[in-house]
Amino acid sequence: MGLAGRTAVWWARLRSSRPAAAPRCLPPRLPAACQRPYSSRGEEKLDMSTYPVESIRNFSIIAHVDHGKSTLADRLLEITGTIAKTDRNKQVLDKLQVERERGITVKAQSASLFYNHKGINYLLNLIDTPGHVDFSYEVSRSLSACQGVILVVDANEGIQAQTVANFYLAFEAQLAIIPVINKIDLKNADPERVEKQIEKLFDIPIDECVRISAKQGTNVEKVLQKVIEKIPPPQCNTADPLKALVFDSTFDHYRGVIANIALFGGEIQKGHKIVSAHTKKRYEVNEVGILTPNEQPTHKLYAGQVGYLIAGMKEVTEAQIGDTLFLYKQPVEPLPGFKSAKPMVFAGMYPVDQTEYNNLKSALERLTLNDSSVTVHRDSSLALGAGWRLGFLGLLHMEVFNQRLEQEYNMSVILTAPTVPYKAVLSSAKLIKEYGKAEITIINPAQFPDKLSVSEYLEPTVLGTIVTPHEYIGKIIVLCQDRRAVQKDMLYIDEHRVMLKYLFPLNEIVVDFYDALKSLSSGYASFDYEDAGYQAADLIKMDILLNGNPVEELATIIHNDKAYATGKFLCERLKDAIPRQLFEIAIQAAIGKKIIARETLKAYRKNVVAKCYGGDITRRMKLLKRQAEGKKLMRKIGNVEVPRDAFIRVLKRQTDK
Secondary structure, three states: OOHHHHHHHHHHHHHHHOOOOOOOOOOOOOOHHHOOOEOOOOOOOEOHHHOOHHHEEEEEEEEOOOOOHHHHHHHHHHHOOOOOOOOOOOOOOOOOHHHHHHOOOOOOEEEEEEEEEOOEEEEEEEEEOOOOHHHHHHHHHHHOOOOEEEEEEEOOOOOOHHHHHHHHHHHHOOOEEEEEEEOOOOOOOOHHHHHHHHHHHHOOOHHHOEEOEOOOOEOHHHHHHHHHHHOOOOOOOOOOOOEEEEEEEEEEOOOEEEEEEEEEEOEEEOOOEEEEOOOOOEEEOOEEEEEOOOEEEEOEEEOOOEEEEEOOOOOHHHOOOOOEEEEOOOOOOOOOOOOOOOOOEEEEEEEOOHHHHHHHHHHHHHHHHHOOOOEEEEEEEOOOEEEEEEEEOOHHHHHHHHHHHHHHHOOOEEEOOOEOOEEEEEOOHHHHHHHOOOEEEEOOHHHOOOHHHEEEEEEEEEEEEEEEEHHHHHHHHHHHHHOOOEEEEEEEOOOOEEEEEEEEEHHHHOOOHHHHHHHHOOOOOEEEEEEEEEEEEOEEEEEEEEOOEEOHHHOEEEEHHHHHHHHHHHHHHHHHHOOOOOOOEEEEEEEOOEEEEEEEEOOOOOOOOOOOOOOOHHHHHHHHHHHHHHHHHHHHHOOOOOOOOHHHHHHOOOOOO
8 A cells, every 4th residue: 555545545544433422502583673793604694785875873872981981881891782681791891900800990982783673674883981180082082983872871879970061072072972871779779869950950851861870780771772762873875985083993913903983984895005194195995894992893884883893004103093084095084083082180100120221211101002102212220220201191191000000910010200291481582492491391300490590380270070079179179279279160960969160280180089989978979070270379399309319300380379288298208108227317398408397217226335334434435435336337238218109199298287
C-alpha cells in the first residue's frame, strides 16, 4: 500500500473513533412582534432594509442620578425581546466595572430594539445616558443622534437639579420630550405632586405624564407606544450621499477603532471606501452593524439608523468624536459636530515609575478616545518627573477616570491636588511680549505670575442650582455664603421644595461642596452647575514647605480672605497624613517669604539615657547632646516622603471648616 492509501485508512479510522457531534442548542424563538429581520443569506447578519426611515425612532433616556434610567432601559430591552427576561438583568447597559461598583452610569450606551406596534415593525434606537453633572457632556453628545427623549422623574424624590439641566439640554435641541414618573410602587411615592412640579417648571400638561414602575415593569409597554406616537422619525433620505456622524468610539486591540455612527443620509456596507472629513484619510469598511446591546453585524446600514463601523483605523487619533464620514469621491458638507467640553478641574498625572511613561501615554490615548471630554497637556515636575496636566469636568469625573486607568489598563499613577483654571491680566510689557497676549490662563500653580507684573487676577465662576426641601434652606444659605456665593434667585417648586440659584467661585465648590450639601440636607438636596465666565478676585499663591523645601504638588492658588484658615488646615491635615520620621519635620504654609501657619511633626526618639542610673548629670547631657546632633544631621540629608493618596485626602475639607 502506498503513502496515499495509508493516509486514507488513517483518516477513516480517525473519523470512526470520534464521538458523534452534540445537537446544537438554538436560542428560544422570539414572539412574532419582536422577531429580528434575518437575511436569507444566513442568520449571522441582519437585513436592515426592512426598516424605512418612517419606522425608525431614535431616543435617549435622561434623568437625575438614581431615578431609574438604567432599570427602565433593562425593561425596554426585555419587552422588545432584545435580551432574555431573567432576574439577573440589572443595569445591563452599564458595562464598565467602575459603573457596577459605584452604581452610576458613566458612559452613554446605545442599543437597537425591534418592536411591532399596530402591525408595523419599528426600529427603536435607545441611548442610556449618565445622570451626574460631571458627565453632562455624554448627555449632550447622545442627544445629537436623537429626535426625542424620555425624561424620567422619581415619584418619591420629585424634580432634582440635574432633571432641570437635562430638560433644558433637550429643550434647546428642540427634541420631543416624554415625561415618565418612575418608582410609583414605593411606599412614599407621590406621583400627583411630581406631575404638578413638571407642569409648573416645564409647562408640560399633566395628562402627558406616564406613571410607571421600571422595577416591576408596570406600564412600561405604554412608554414604547408613546415613543412611537410622540417622537418623529429622523429627517433624512437613503437616496442622498452618505453622511455619517461619529458620536462615540472605543478601541479594540485586535480590530482597532470601533466608531458608533448615526446616519444622516445614504447607506453604508462592507467594502465601501469612506473618507474622514476631519483627517481627510481614506478607509475601507470592514464591518457594519447595530448594537443589541452587543455587536450584531448587518449587511448594510441605512439613513436614520444608528450602529457601529469598523474600518481599519489603527491610531486612536483617527476617530475624532463629532467627525463626519462620507463616500470616497462623493464629498458632503460636514455636520456641525460637538461643542468641545470645557474642563472645570485640572490635575497633574504622573507614572509611579518613570519607566512606565510610554505605557501610561498609550493608555491615556486609548481612554481619552472613549472619554473625549478629558483634555491632555504635557507637563513635568522636579519631584515626579515627566507627566501630563489633565482637564476634567469635575472631581467625580477625575476619580472615575483614574479608576478606569487602574482597572482597564492596570496603570498606577500619582494624581496631584486638583486646581481650577485662573486668568491673569498682565501689566508688564515684557511678559505680554513673551506670552504674545495680555491675558493668560493659569492651569498649574507653578505658572502663577508675580503680583507686581499683573493688573488683576480673574477666577472662574459657575451658576449653581440647588433643589432642596424647604426645612434645610437656612443651613444651605449659610453654607453658600461661607463659599463666597451670591444669591441670584429663589423659587418654590411646590409647598415642600425650593430651587435656589447662586453664583459660585468654581474653586469653592470643586472639591467637597457636594459632600457638605448632602450632609447638611440629610441627602435630600441636589446640585447642578453651569459655566458663568470669569470675575476679578484677590488671589494669591500659597506654598507648602516641608523642612524648608517647597512641595510643588501641594502648591495652591486661593483667595486672600481664606489664606490663613486654609494654610492652618492644610498643615494640620499634612501632619496626620505624613508618616513620622527619625527626625523632626517642620510643615509650613507660606505666601512668598511670609510663613502664615506651622505644624511640627515630632521625631521618633530613642531613650538614650535609659542606661544611666544615678551618677553625674554631665553624662546624661553628653548623651542627649550627641543624639540632638545626629537628629540635626538626619534632618539635613533626610527626604520626606508624602504618601500617594495624601494629595486628595489633604484637600478634602471637613464640613465645619
